[in-house]
Amino acid sequence: MPDLDRRPRPLTVEVDLAHGGRWTSLRTPEREWLWRHPDPAVGAARAAVGPGAAFVDAGGVEECLPTVRGEPDHGAVWSRPWSATGVSACGFRLDRRIRADGAVTVDYTITGPPHAPVVHAVHALLDVSPAARLDAPGVRAAHLIDQDAVVPWPGGLDRLGPDDGTATAAVLPGCAAVTVVDGPDALELTWRAADPALLLWRNLRGWPAGAPYRSIGVEPMIGTAATPSGPGEPARLDADGVLRWRLTVRAWRAVGP
Numbered sequence: 074m075p076d077l078d079r080r081p082r083p084l085t086v087e088v089d090l091a092h093g094g095r096w097t098s099l100r101t102p103e104r105e106w107l108w109r110h111p112d113p114a115v116g117a118a119r120a121a122v123g124p125g126a127a128f129v130d131a132g133g134v135e136e137c138l139p140t141v142r143g144e145p146d147h148g149a150v151w152s153r154p155w156s157a158t159g160v161s162a163c164g165f166r167l168d169r170r171i172r173a174d175g176a177v178t179v180d181y182t183i184t185g186p187p188h189a190p191v192v193h194a195v196h197a198l199l200d201v202s203p204a205a206r207l208d209a210p211g212v213r214a215a216h217l218i219d220q221d222a223v224v225p226w227p228g229g230l231d232r233l234g235p236d237d238g239t240a241t242a243a244v245l246p247g248c249a250a251v252t253v254v255d256g257p258d259a260l261e262l263t264w265r266a267a268d269p270a271l272l273l274w275r276n277l278r279g280w281p282a283g284a285p286y287r288s289i290g291v292e293p294m295i296g297t298a299a300t301p302s303g304p305g306e307p308a309r310l311d312a313d314g315v316l317r318w319r320l321t322v323r324a325w326r327a328v329g330p
Contacts, residue, residue: 079259082324083175092120093151094160094169096134096197099177101324106260108132108200108288122152124162130288135196138183139163141272141292142218143300147196165191177322187314190307194272194294195320197262201289203234205255209271215243218299230275233289240279244305245271246297253291259325264293266318268308272299293320 087098099106109132110116119131128147137148139162145152149162159168165185172178183191208231215226219242224230230243233253249269253260274290295318298305310316 078328079325080328081175082258082326084173084177084322084324086171086173086177088171090155090157092122093153094136094155095119095151099134099197099322101258101326103326104258106199106324107134108198110288111286124149124152126152130198132198132288134198136167136169136193137196137292138167138193139165139185139191140301141192141194141196141294141299143302148192151196164189167193175323179320179322181318181320183310183316185310185314187310187312189310189314190296190301191310191316192294192296192298192301192307193318194292194299196272196290196292198274199253199260199289199291201233201253201255203236205233205253205289207231207233207273207291208252208254209245209248210250212245212248212271215245215273216297216305218242218244218304221304230273233275234277234287236277236287238277238279238285240276240285241273242299243273243275244294244297244299245273246305251291251293257327259327261323261325262291262293262320263323264318264320266295266308267316268296268306269318270294270297 082101089095119129135151168182170180212226248271250263272292276288278285296308298307301307
């Protein structure tokens with residue numbers, strides 16, 4: 074944000090343990106950052122899901138493990154009730170510890186079979202304007218999942234609008250820090266993991282067919298595959314069957330001319 078004074082803003086987070094540990098709010102005093110589906114019927118359907126249900130795109134942040142695409146769609150932990158610390162599904166255990174002290178820091182521990190391949194994405198759907206953009210320092214290429222093609226980054230994919238009737242899912246390998254800039258506000262996500270990547274879901278009213286809507290997913294993840302079988306490489310648990318990683322979210326607001 075050139076020529077502007079960027080000041081940190083406190084973030085608060087709310088979660089719904091009964092419904093997949095879903096993040097239902099991530100806000101500063103000035104704005105809510107999480108998108109919600111505008112149809113109340115979708116929110117009601119999300120509240121009614123159980124293990125094995127088809128994914129309901131209600132918004133917020135869903136924890137996707139042990140896969141994002143494939144079977145089960147968006148993983149298995151989003152549709153299960155959680156304990157205070159986490160959940161077990163598909164032979165894996167996901168534990169999560171959230172600390173909110175201005176920033177939001179989330180520590181994840183995944184346990185399961187030694188060396189097992191696993192995908193975990195923090196499926197964050199953000200409420201941003203058509204003028205928003207995504208900064209990903211150091212990233213030079215993006216893998217378009219549906220086309221199985223590698224293209225230069227940003228190549229226009231960093232622009233989160235205006236709506237143009239397209240829908241693109243892209244993995245940014247090696248990405249461990251992004252900032253979403255939307256007018257005077259910015260949301261910074263950084264994560265520490267052995268195999269970091271970002272999954273970008275840039276749906277500019279291009280999906281689903283017949284009733285498209287706008288939704289922007291900025292999804293820190295481990296590994297570069299949306300499913301454990303690829304394409305790309307999933308993350309793997311260590312010899313003790315453990316994988317730990319940390320996500321930190323900070324908010325900023327620009328003040329100036």
